[in-house]
Amino acid sequence: MNPLDAARRLVGDALGQDEICGTCGSRVAGLCKPLDAATLDDVLAEAEHVVFDARDYLFQEGDRAGHVFTLVTGTAKLVRLLPDGREQVVGFRFTGDVLGYTTGSTYPFAAQLLTGATICRLDRPRLDALMRQYPALERRFLDLCIQELAATQDQLVTVGRRTAEARLAAFLLSLADNGQRRDRVGPVLEMPMTRADIADFLGLTLETVSRGFTAFRRRGWIREPSHGRVELLKRGALQELTDGEAG
Secondary structure (H helix, E strand, C coil): CCCCCCCCCEHHHCCCHHHHHHCCCHHHHCCCCCCCHHHHHHHHHHEEEEEECCCCEEECCCCECCEEEEEEECCEEEEEECCCCCEEEEEEECCCCEECCCCCCECCCEEEECCCEEEEEEEHHHHHHHHHHCHHHHHHHHHHHHHHHHHHHHHHHHHHHCCHHHHHHHHHHHHHHHHHHCCCCCCEEECCCCHHHHHHHHCCCHHHHHHHHHHHHHCCCEEEEECCEEEECCHHHHHHHHHCCCC
């Protein structure tokens, strides 16, 4: 059964919509960032907030694309199923990001949560109607699509042209940039994805990614204060490696 059809606890049963939106990453870096109070109220009237556990799927590849999702909190990975049965990680999504908006009738990939998450779910036709009604919402969505295209182009360069260590450095810097866009300042990155996920996303082996982390630690560029957290000690060195000026 699709987890969206299973019995889930609606956040609205325990919290008010205003409280949910007050802590939503979409207000900082996502679709709702430019909306005024009146527009936001109308969006909220159409939305449903749902709690999911880590490892739950928001949707599977090939499911009917009837909803669009925003991560109020949490992190997810996007996965494509290859013809031989293996999975390919094609991206990560963070608090405030939109998932599941597609031009097709089905989702072209699966979205699996890496952490527990609160999800804002909108019926696709209702979201389309809201964008027609509110130009600011439509413009913001276009901006996010352009950002996504730029990120995809950067990823193609990373996988196609950079060395293994430079790919890992670029990935760490992209996580730092994501955090800054969400007003999360500081050198410590929360990394709920596994090293196998990172390796898959970067087109590397698990062993190569592990060697890269070890090399960065030995050079004093990073440290790992606890599981799932990485502190960038020398961001400039990582940037130089990414740009091909050192290595």
